[in-house]
Amino acid sequence: MCFKIKKTATGNITKTGIFLLSLVASFSSVNAQVTDNATIKLSLQEAIRYAKESNKLVSVYRTEESAVQSDLQDAEMGVLPRITSNAAYQRYTRITIFDGVLGDSKQLSKPPNSNAGALNLEASFNLYSGGRHRSIVTDARHKTELASINTKEQEATIGLQVALHYLEMVRYYFQEQLINDQVGRAETRSKNIASFYANGKVTKSDLLRAEVLLSNALLGETTNKNDYAISNQRLNTLLNLGASTQIIPVDTASLNLPDSAELENLLKDYAGAYAILKARKQIDLQENRVALAKSFNHPSIGLFGGYGVSYPNTVVFPPKAETFAVGLVGVRVSYEISSLYHNKYKVRSAKLRETGLKQQQSWVTDNIQQETRTLAIKYFEAVNRLQVIRKSIEQAEINYQIQNTKYANQLSLLTDLLDADNLYQESRFNYIQANIAALSIYYRLLFITGKL
Numbered sequence: 001m002c003f004k005i006k007k008t009a010t011g012n013i014t015k016t017g018i019f020l021l022s023l024v025a026s027f028s029s030v031n032a033q034v035t036d037n038a039t040i041k042l043s044l045q046e047a048i049r050y051a052k053e054s055n056k057l058v059s060v061y062r063t064e065e066s067a068v069q070s071d072l073q074d075a076e077m078g079v080l081p082r083i084t085s086n087a088a089y090q091r092y093t094r095i096t097i098f099d100g101v102l103g104d105s106k107q108l109s110k111p112p113n114s115n116a117g118a119l120n121l122e123a124s125f126n127l128y129s130g131g132r133h134r135s136i137v138t139d140a141r142h143k144t145e146l147a148s149i150n151t152k153e154q155e156a157t158i159g160l161q162v163a164l165h166y167l168e169m170v171r172y173y174f175q176e177q178l179i180n181d182q183v184g185r186a187e188t189r190s191k192n193i194a195s196f197y198a199n200g201k202v203t204k205s206d207l208l209r210a211e212v213l214l215s216n217a218l219l220g221e222t223t224n225k226n227d228y229a230i231s232n233q234r235l236n237t238l239l240n241l242g243a244s245t246q247i248i249p250v251d252t253a254s255l256n257l258p259d260s261a262e263l264e265n266l267l268k269d270y271a272g273a274y275a276i277l278k279a280r281k282q283i284d285l286q287e288n289r290v291a292l293a294k295s296f297n298h299p300s301i302g303l304f305g306g307y308g309v310s311y312p313n314t315v316v317f318p319p320k321a322e323t324f325a326v327g328l329v330g331v332r333v334s335y336e337i338s339s340l341y342h343n344k345y346k347v348r349s350a351k352l353r354e355t356g357l358k359q360q361q362s363w364v365t366d367n368i369q370q371e372t373r374t375l376a377i378k379y380f381e382a383v384n385r386l387q388v389i390r391k392s393i394e395q396a397e398i399n400y401q402i403q404n405t406k407y408a409n410q411l412s413l414l415t416d417l418l419d420a421d422n423l424y425q426e427s428r429f430n431y432i433q434a435n436i437a438a439l440s441i442y443y444r445l446l447f448i449t450g451k452l
Contacts, residue, residue: 311324
């Protein structure tokens with residue numbers, strides 16, 4: 001099993017590979033409860049999907065989306081009539097009456113007595129207000145849609161981070177195989193040189209240099225393992241798994257590079273790009289706010305009614321100690337004339353902001369197109385590099401074998417052999433890095449175009 005690369009427009013790239021995959025571990029289901037010290041097996045797509053479902057930051061965005069949905073429901077409730085009720089009871093003191101200006105005074109009871117009370121029920125219903133309520137509901141609906149876009153963008157952002165860390169783990173996995181191979185060559189070479197030195201065929205310097213190279217290879221092995229563990233921990237955080245969970249990437253043998261046709265399709269369709277979607281929704285919001293600002297220039301018409309019970313009866317004179325009930329219904333029309341000049345600049349500023357957002361949308365679209373074209377160029381550059389590196393690996397391997405044979409026969413210096421070994425190792429490292437770089441670019445393109 002190996003890295004597989006499909007045919008691209010830059011040339012014919014056949015299926016190639018580097019090393020066999022041999023992983024033995026105990027696996028548990030991704031959907032099951034993952035505990036500390038667990039080991040799970042994940043493909044790249046499974047890791048992305050799992051992160052979108054369980055990441056903590058994505059949950060924050062989903063909570064905000066629910067809150068905005070509640071705001072929309074609250075705005076929609078505004079169409080219902082407003083109903084109020086009130087009740088009151090008063091007990092009056094005796095009335096003090098003065099002759100003239102604070103002259104002689106006398107007291108008498110409030111007619112018909114000192115008690116008073118009322119119970120009222122009132123209702124009002126908006127018939128017309130220039131489309132104000134409709135604009136408020138539309139504004140809330142646009143905010144809900146924008147919150148949904150933000151949630152999906154955050155899911156894609158987390159998915160991209162997961163993809164990049166996953167690919168890093170794949171890179172470290174293959175580098176471990178190369179480093180193990182290098183350590184094996186260094187150990188064999190060190191033993192051979194020690195034998196040569198014992199027989200007086202080489203100097204002490206050759207022996208020391210061989211041991212130093214072996215030590216460096218062992219140090220590189222440790223560094224690579226630590227880097228792998230760090231990427232594993234970062235992936236655990238993104239997937240909301242236990243800190244000690246060991247993730248085993250199972251796509252080390254089946255990660256494919258897309259062909260040129262698939263990449264060209266990505267470059268043609270920007271409709272799902274999150275930045276463009278958000279820019280369009282901001283324009284929708286601002287257009288609605290223009291309509292909301294204009295609504296204050298229109299009259300308001302409302303239907304109102306009420307029914308109440310009061311004591312004493314003050315409808316007649318003199319008041320009588322009796323309870324009376326009365327209801328009313330009517331239409332209220334109001335128009336704020338000052339809105340003609342108070343609201344003028346509010347409407348103007350709202351329109352100017354709408355124009356600015358449309359200009360921003362054009363810039364965002366151009367920027368995304370430029371960024372995707374740049375990534376596409378770098379992608380094909382990485383694919384071309386794979387072709388060149390694959391050939392250089394073959395040449396470096398042959399060169400190493402020649403230098404190894406010549407050194408064993410005392411026909412070349414150790415420096416030549418070590419240079420050949422480093423060149424062989426470096427070319428294979430470059431192949432892995434170019435392959436992972438191309439895949440990383442591809443997933444960035446998926447994210448930018450809104451398809452991740």
